[in-house]
Amino acid sequence: MASGGPRVLVVGGGIAGLGAAQRLCSHPAAPHLRVLEATARAGGRIRSERCFGGVVELGAHWIHGPSQGNPVFQLAAEFGLLGEKELSEENQLEETGGHVALPSKSCTSSGTCVSMELVTEMASLFYGLIDRTREFLNAPETPVASVGEFLKQELSRQVANWTEDEGTKKLKLAILNTFFNIECCVSGTHSMDLVALAPFGEYTVLPGLDCTLAGGYQGLTNRILASLPKDSMVFDKPVKTIHWNGSFQEAAFPGETFPVMVECEDGTRLPAHHVIVTVPLGFLKEHQDTFFKPPLPAQKAEAIKKIGFGTNNKIFLEFEEPFWEPDCQLIQVVWEDTSPLQDTALSLQDTWFKKLIGFLVLPPFESSHVLCGFIAGLESEFMETLSDEEVLLSLTQVLRRVTGNPQLPSAKSVLRSRWHSAPYTQGSYSYVAVGSTGDDLDLLAQPLPADGTGTQLQILFAGEATHRTFYSTTHGALLSGWREADRLIGLWDSQVQQPRPRLPNVTYNQSDTKMFPLLLSRSTVWLMSLPLIINGSLSEETEHLVFLAPHAVSVTRACISSGWWSWRGRNPLFQDLLGLKPHLLVLNKMDLADLTEQQKIVHHLEGKGLENIIFTNCVKDENIKQIIPKVTELIRNSYRYHRAENLEYCIMVVGVPNVGKSSLINSLRRQHLRIGKAARVGGEPGITRAVTSRIQVCERPLMFLLDTPGVLAPRIESVETGLKLALCGTVLDHLVGEETMADYLLYTLNRHGLFGYVQHYGLGSACDNIEWVLKKVAVKLGRTRKVKVLTGTGNVNVIQPDYVMAARDFLRTFRNGLLGQVMLDGSILPGHPPKRQ
Numbered sequence: 001m002a003s004g005g006p007r008v009l010v011v012g013g014g015i016a017g018l019g020a021a022q023r024l025c026s027h028p029a030a031p032h033l034r035v036l037e038a039t040a041r042a043g044g045r046i047r048s049e050r051c052f053g054g055v056v057e058l059g060a061h062w063i064h065g066p067s068q069g070n071p072v073f074q075l076a077a078e079f080g081l082l083g084e085k086e087l088s089e090e091n092q093l094e095e096t097g098g099h100v101a102l103p104s105k106s107c108t109s110s111g112t113c114v115s116m117e118l119v120t121e122m123a124s125l126f127y128g129l130i131d132r133t134r135e136f137l138n139a140p141e142t143p144v145a146s147v148g149e150f151l152k153q154e155l156s157r158q159v160a161n162w163t164e165d166e167g168t169k170k171l172k173l174a175i176l177n178t179f180f181n182i183e184c185c186v187s188g189t190h191s192m193d194l195v196a197l198a199p200f201g202e203y204t205v206l207p208g209l210d211c212t213l214a215g216g217y218q219g220l221t222n223r224i225l226a227s228l229p230k231d232s233m234v235f236d237k238p239v240k241t242i243h244w245n246g247s248f249q250e251a252a253f254p255g256e257t258f259p260v261m262v263e264c265e266d267g268t269r270l271p272a273h274h275v276i277v278t279v280p281l282g283f284l285k286e287h288q289d290t291f292f293k294p295p296l297p298a299q300k301a302e303a304i305k306k307i308g309f310g311t312n313n314k315i316f317l318e319f320e321e322p323f324w325e326p327d328c329q330l331i332q333v334v335w336e337d338t339s340p341l342q343d344t345a346l347s348l349q350d351t352w353f354k355k356l357i358g359f360l361v362l363p364p365f366e367s368s369h370v371l372c373g374f375i376a377g378l379e380s381e382f383m384e385t386l387s388d389e390e391v392l393l394s395l396t397q398v399l400r401r402v403t404g405n406p407q408l409p410s411a412k413s414v415l416r417s418r419w420h421s422a423p424y425t426q427g428s429y430s431y432v433a434v435g436s437t438g439d440d441l442d443l444l445a446q447p448l449p450a451d452g453t454g455t456q457l458q459i460l461f462a463g464e465a466t467h468r469t470f471y472s473t474t475h476g477a478l479l480s481g482w483r484e485a486d487r488l489i490g491l492w493d494s495q496v497q498q499p500r501p502r503l504p505n506v507t508y509n510q511s512d513t514k515m516f517p518l519l520l521s522r523s524t525v526w527l528m529s530l531p532l533i534i535n536g537s538l539s540e541e542t543e544h545l546v547f548l549a550p551h552a553v554s555v556t557r558a559c560i561s562s563g564w565w566s567w568r569g570r571n572p573l574f575q576d577l578l579g580l581k582p583h584l585l586v587l588n589k590m591d592l593a594d595l596t597e598q599q600k601i602v603h604h605l606e607g608k609g610l611e612n613i614i615f616t617n618c619v620k621d622e623n624i625k626q627i628i629p630k631v632t633e634l635i636r637n638s639y640r641y642h643r644a645e646n647l648e649y650c651i652m653v654v655g656v657p658n659v660g661k662s663s664l665i666n667s668l669r670r671q672h673l674r675i676g677k678a679a680r681v682g683g684e685p686g687i688t689r690a691v692t693s694r695i696q697v698c699e700r701p702l703m704f705l706l707d708t709p710g711v712l713a714p715r716i717e718s719v720e721t722g723l724k725l726a727l728c729g730t731v732l733d734h735l736v737g738e739e740t741m742a743d744y745l746l747y748t749l750n751r752h753g754l755f756g757y758v759q760h761y762g763l764g765s766a767c768d769n770i771e772w773v774l775k776k777v778a779v780k781l782g783r784t785r786k787v788k789v790l791t792g793t794g795n796v797n798v799i800q801p802d803y804v805m806a807a808r809d810f811l812r813t814f815r816n817g818l819l820g821q822v823m824l825d826g827s828i829l830p831g832h833p834p835k836r837q
Helices: 015-025 071-078 089-093 116-136 147-159 166-187 218-226 281-291 298-306 348-355 378-384 388-403 438-445 474-496 574-578 595-607 624-636 661-672 719-727 738-751 756-761 770-781 803-815
Strands: 007-011 032-036 048-051 054-057 105-108 239-243 260-264 269-272 274-277 308-310 312-319 330-334 358-361 369-376 413-416 429-431 459-461 544-549 558-562 583-587 613-615 649-654 695-698 703-706 784-791 794-801
Touching: 007 015, 007 260, 007 269, 015 032, 015 218, 015 474, 054 369, 071 218, 071 474, 105 166, 105 388, 116 147, 116 166, 147 166, 166 330, 166 369, 239 281, 260 274, 274 474, 281 298, 281 308, 298 438, 298 784, 312 378, 312 388, 330 388, 348 369, 348 378, 348 388, 369 378, 388 413, 438 803, 459 474, 583 624, 595 613, 613 624, 624 649, 624 661, 624 703, 649 661, 661 695, 719 738, 719 803, 738 756, 738 770, 738 803, 756 770, 756 803, 770 794, 770 803
Parallel strands: 007 032, 007 274, 105 330, 274 459, 544 558, 544 583, 544 649, 558 649, 583 613, 649 703
Antiparallel strands: 048 054, 239 260, 260 269, 308 429, 312 369, 312 413, 330 358, 358 369, 695 703, 784 794
C-alpha cells in the first residue's frame, strides 16, 4: 500500500455508494477517495423531481419498515426529514407483514364499484397464501419451484369450493389477479412464476407503517453527499472497464504500483488499491463481460445471471380538478376479463395498461391534483417505448372506463419513469429468481480476489442485490455500502496493529478454559449482562439491568442486558459499572441448550456471585412470565432514591452483540400486552444499531424497556474463547474467517462425540481433516469455482471445490441446530469431562 494511504474508488453514486463513502471518510485514516457517478446527479434509483408544483418520486417511494432497525429511517430522522406522525412510536410499531394497504375504492373495467367487503375477503385469501410461502424457507424440498405456481395451485383448490354464481366467481378471480399484479410490483418482477419459492421467506419485513419524505427522498442522499469532502464526487464519469489483479503504474504516482486500474468512458485511467462497485444488477447483467478484466470468476458471473432483476415504473397524471373523493388514497382497477388461473397471450400494444394495479392519490400540490399509477414487468418496459401522448391517451380511456364517465376530462400532463431504458440502471430492483437462492446474493457480495491470492479486497461489491434479507430496498443498499466500508476498515486496522495469531493453527488447551461460555448452537445463546454507558455513567432513568446471556437477564431500576453468553467472555468491568443496581441473569434460548447439567450451571454461577438466574426460550415464550415479577421484586427491595414515588419502571437490555436482547423485548410484549413485536431481530450481530425509544412491555406494573446495540465487547482471554464467541455469532463471520470457524467447529463436534454432521452430509465416517470435510460438503452442494493455476507451459483453469461456501453451509447448519446440542465450555463444570479428546 502506498505511504500516502489507500486510494479507493467507489463506482456508483446511489445510496450504497454514498453510504460507503461516508463511512470511509469518517475513519481516522481516511483514504484518498473518489465516487464516480455516470450521470449528472447523485442518488441512483432514489430520484425526486420538482413537478406539478410539488415533489414526486420517480424512484424509491417509501421508507419500508420505518422503525429503529432501519438505518434509512434513522438517518432521515437524524437529518430532520420526517414529520411527527412518521416519528411516532405508534407508526414504528405498526405490523404490515410487508403487504400493501387495501384500496380506498375498487372499480371494475366496466365502471362498477366493487364492494370493499369482497376486496377485503380476497385480500385476506391472497395475503394468507403469501404468508404461507414463508413456510418453505429451509425446507428440504418445495411442492413447486415458484411463488406464482404455489399461489395458483392453492387458489385452484379454493376455487373448487366456491359456491357463488359464475359472475361472482369471475369477479373474485379478477380481484385476485389485481393482487397478483400488486405483488409483481412489490417484487419487481414480470410474473410471480419467476420468483423462487424456497428462498422467498428469507426477505425480512421490518415493523413500521411505510412512510414518505415530504421534501423528497433525494433530500436524504443530498444530505449524505453534503457530508463528504469537497470534490470527492465526480459526476458524468461512466466507467468502461475495471482492470484488476494487476500491477499498474501511473505517472501521477511515481514509484507506486496499484492492483486495480479503472478505465472511464472518456479515456481517463484512475489507479486504486480498492474499488467498491455499487452499480445496479441490471447494468452488471448487460455489461459484466466487458466491465471486468480479467472476467469475473465463473460462479460470480453465474450468480449475476441467475438473480432476478425486473422493472417497476410509475406514471404520474396531473389534473385540474380531482374526480375522486377527498379522503380517497388508492384507487384499485379490476379488469373483469382477467384471472390468475388463465394465461392470455395478447398483444402488449392492446393490453399493456391492464398490468396497472391502480392509482395512488398524492397529497394535493399548490395548484394541481396528481395520481400515480404503478406498473411492473414486460408491460412496464413496453410502456417506456410509447410517447407521452400515447400513454396519456391510453390512461384517459382507462379512467373513463373505470369511472363510467365517458366525458371525464383528460389529464393535462403526464410524467413517468423509464428505469428499464436508463442505460446505467436497466431495471428497478432485484428478486430471488427460480434457479437461484440467497447464496447467490452472498456470492455476488463476495469481494475479489476470492481465492486469497494477490492483494486483498481489490474489488468489493455493494448494492441492494448484495443483501440477502433486504434486497430491493434502500435500507438494504445502505447497509451493503456500510458493510463493504467496514470490510475495508477492518483490513486497514489489521495492518496497523500487531499481527494476530492465525486461528486455523491453534492448539486447543483444555486447562486454559477458566470461563464459562455455555455456548451452544445458533439458538443456544447465554446472554451475558453488560451495562450500557451513557455519557460515562449509567442512565439516571434506568433502575434495573436485565442481562441476557445465552441464558441470562439482570435487573436494576431496570437495565436489561444480553448477549451470546460465554462466562469467559464476560467483560470484567461489568460489575464495577453496575454500581447499586440489582441485576437478573437470563439464560436465553434454552431450547437448543444441553440442559442435562442445569443445576451445575446454576451452582457455578452462584459461586460467581449471581443470585438471580432465569432460563428462557424467547421463541416459545418459556419462563418469560417469571421475568417481570422478579424484576419488580428486585426494584422494590432496592434503594430508589428520588424515584421512590414514581410508579413506572424503566429497564434496559444491554449486552454483547447477537444475544437476543430484541427477542426478549418482543417476547415480554407478547406475554404481558398481547401485541406484536417492537424490536427487529435477526441472526447476525448489529441488528440493533442505536438505543431505542422506550418500549412498553407491561401494564401492571407499568414498565418500559430500552433496547440497545451490543455496546460492550466480550472479554476474550484466548484464541479459543474468540472462536467460541464467533461460533455463537457475536462477530460477523467474515471478520474471523468461515473456514477457520468451520475448522474449530469440526474439532468441537468430534470432541463432544457429536457426529450428526456425518449423516447430514453423507460422509460415511467422522474425520478430523477440515479440508476433506469441506471438500465433501462442497461436492454434495454442487459448489465449485474456477481457479487459474500457473504452470511451466502456461495458465491452466482448474475446477476446485468452493471451500468458503461449504464452510458457510457447515456453520449455518450448526447454528440451525441440525448437528445436535453442545455446551462448548461444559468441561468447566465439575464432573463434566469432554466426551472425546
